[in-house]
Amino acid sequence: MPDPSAIRGILFDKDGTLIDFNQTWFGIIMTLARSIADDDEAAARALAEQGGYDWQQQRFVGGSVVAAGTVADLVDLWHPNLPAADRTARIAGYNDVAVDEGSRRAAGIAGLDHTLETLVARGFQLGIATNDSEAGARATATALALTDYFAAIIGYDSVIRPKPWPDQLHLFAERTGLPASAIAMVGDNTHDLEMAHAAGAGLAIGVLSGNSTREELAPRADIIVESIADLPGLFGGA
Structure with a gap:
């Protein structure tokens, strides 16, 4: 398994990962x-x-x-x-x-605010990469008072090619100045994980809070967690 300690940026899918x-x-x-x-x-x-x-x-x-x-x-x-x-x-x-x-x-996944606040406090740069539109992602982030946590919010229409192509993760890397190898992609569908691999991401993390089963995610995930609430424990302690 790749080393989580090398990760400095975390890119989240939106639907099924951050929200119900x-x-x-x-x-x-x-x-x-x-x-x-x-x-x-x-x-x-x-x-x-x-x-x-x-x-x-x-x-x-x-x-x-x-x-x-x-x-x-x-x-x-x-x-x-x-x-x-x-x-x-x-x-x-x-x-x-x-x-x-x-x-x-929109309704946030349990522990959403605490998770994002903790990760930002630990110095991680966070982003959203969704196959929703950028406007839709921004509206949801605004409605849930999440906008300030994210260095970038990227929709399917922010790039030429949406997931599973690597474009969204590469755009996040460009906007944050991080290499793809220092970025973890977190999502509930295989196209999230396929994008991570296509882009050369440091980690492809599957979550079970959305629509896919462990069996569906396992072939493409480096790590599978129940939800994003598990990430503070994965990255830097409890």
Whole structure:
């Protein structure tokens, strides 16, 4: 296992890692689905299921379009073959809903503030890298009074290529002046961990607070923890 003592920056996924994914995104997805389905509840539920919601387990499945993709991926799933201008407009509209509903519904993972405060006090530079939009990530951070903890907040639209490509982690490295080898990536989906490896990150840390199981994360994770509340113990003591 790579040495945690070499880490000086920690880059967090947002949904499922810092905030409760299902509580936040179920409302967003159903708001969008009902608008498309003209309030036909059965049709809206079918759209949510297509996006990855498991109605029996009442959660989004790890690796699904909603759990791991971007708003653009969702538009392409629900509205295939749109003309370019219509696709761009639809993505912008969906992003607007995600910003508004996401910030209103966001609930932090247990221990969120204490964890971030402790890590900053120990000298770590922190960031967010999400497949949500940058505006959505900033709105959520503002709603939960988290903005001051982060040296960078990076959305899928902040870079040319979103996760699992390395671009977001490389942008965090550029903004903080840290080498990728000194950065730990923390996330609840395999695309977070794949980005870490693609970018040459020092650590790929999986968390079980989101949509993926230990078995799903294990092949790509250097370390798996229950949630970010375990990180102060991993990096520098209890």
